[in-house]
Amino acid sequence: MNELFANVRWDEIGIATWDTLLMVGGSMFFIVLFGLPLGVLLFLTGKRQLLEQPALYGVVSFVVNVLRSVPFIILLIVMIPLTVALVGTSLGVKGVIPPLVAAGTPFFARLVETSLREVDRGIIEATQAMGASTRQIVTGALLPEALPGIIAGITVTAITLVSYAAMAGVVGGGGLGDLAIRYGYQRFQTDVMIVTVVLLVVIVQLMQMLGDRLVLYFSRR
């Protein structure tokens, strides 16, 4: 074992794994916080929806598309001044969270918009007919009914973040990706590369499994 993974320092691997989880978890918190309302806004102001607002929808939709089309690696670098202003540093776990949030929020918002659109219009109509306000329709009917889709969206976003977070190594972000670049790539330590990649695969698999379980539980079908 030790010969096979001669270069692997398991304590560092442990720290890096924890850092990756922190980056993903920490940014996921803010992504849901910002992305959920943004997704609801996109849905409500969309065509033939409750608060149809073509102009507002156009603007928000454009901004979302722009953020989604910038490659993460570019976003990571372009955002450095903003990141420093927000969290005081562009390094480490803290320094990676703002760009991750900036990249994940529009992505997640689109997924929320899509899952809200999947809710049967009849449900909205029935809730309207009960005398519900728009706010009540959103909180009482739309969000609970779209919950399985939203959870699936969280899963997809979190998994995307795992691979984004791996890129954070480029700017000294820490985590498993950082380890893979510094040891596996730059020092040709193939064993470190293999271990980090396997760990990333395991993390993604576990997330997907957990997500699928939750979707199934909340689907009630």
Place this chain on the structure above:
Amino acid sequence: MIELDNVHKAYRVEGREVSALRDIDLRVERGEVFGVIGHSGAGKSTLLRMINLIERPTSGRVRIDGVDVTGYRGADLMALRRGIGMIFQHFNLLASRTVADNVAFPMRLAGVYTREQIRSRVDHLLGRVGLADQARKHPAQLSGGQKQRVGIARALACEPRILLCDEATSALDPQTTQSVLELLGDINRELGLTIVLITHEMNAIRTICDRVAVLDGGEVVESGGAADVFLHPRHETTRRFVFETESIDEADWAEDFAHVPGRVLRLTFRGQATYTPILGAIARRTGVDYSILSGRIDHIKDTPYGQITLSLVGGDVNAAEQELHGADVDVEVLRA
């Protein structure tokens, strides 16, 4: 009482104005079951949604209990809708909530009921629709008929004055349809609830409606008491509905009669007359023979009726026809 006053609804489709409803004047009395029948695309759904203003008329007024509600918005509109229950073809229950929570939902939205009031009302309603033991299930675990019963319980939660039924039985099998219609009829009687239902099924109208309007191409082409409209359909659309349900083809029918000798009459009996032996008595007195070509004895809501087509031969045919006119029977001469 619901009044639609000269209601018109137009949509813009690809820049063109398309009218979904034209010159609709309807009056639904308090406590009656009013049916609107029409083929798909006739404007039934739009018409029904004018009553709770989910669709707003392009012009014309909607009045409920004499109050013009056409312009209602915000809190007024929400309060109005709370007083009008609605059930749907595809039930539209919330999959994420249990049966009990679905029924409680409108009460929670209203925000004026205590937790205790909600619980006892939900229990009462689920008992009333025969689902007391299904309270903790989710809609996906129920059959179509059960789902519609949940829909009915939910629609009644806030003690509405009016119940709107949007093709409520169209997705159900015939047996379930019958039991749901019976439930609606019972509720109408017990609570004095005004029911407006739209459907493309004659059967639904025949079972529970007091009065009916036939909608075609966005216009009311015929309306009146359910028995009057269906025993003597005047408009082409109405006739089609009647013949469809009795699987009669008018052309075939005429062809069959060509081979039958004598005078062909259609008799319509209504109420008690349906069960009186008029025909035999008149035949004996006038010496005519009759053969029955087609017929149906049934009910329209609570009115028994019989409609029989027969040919008269021999004896004094004119006297027989005269006597039939004199009796409590409606006579149409199909062929002299």
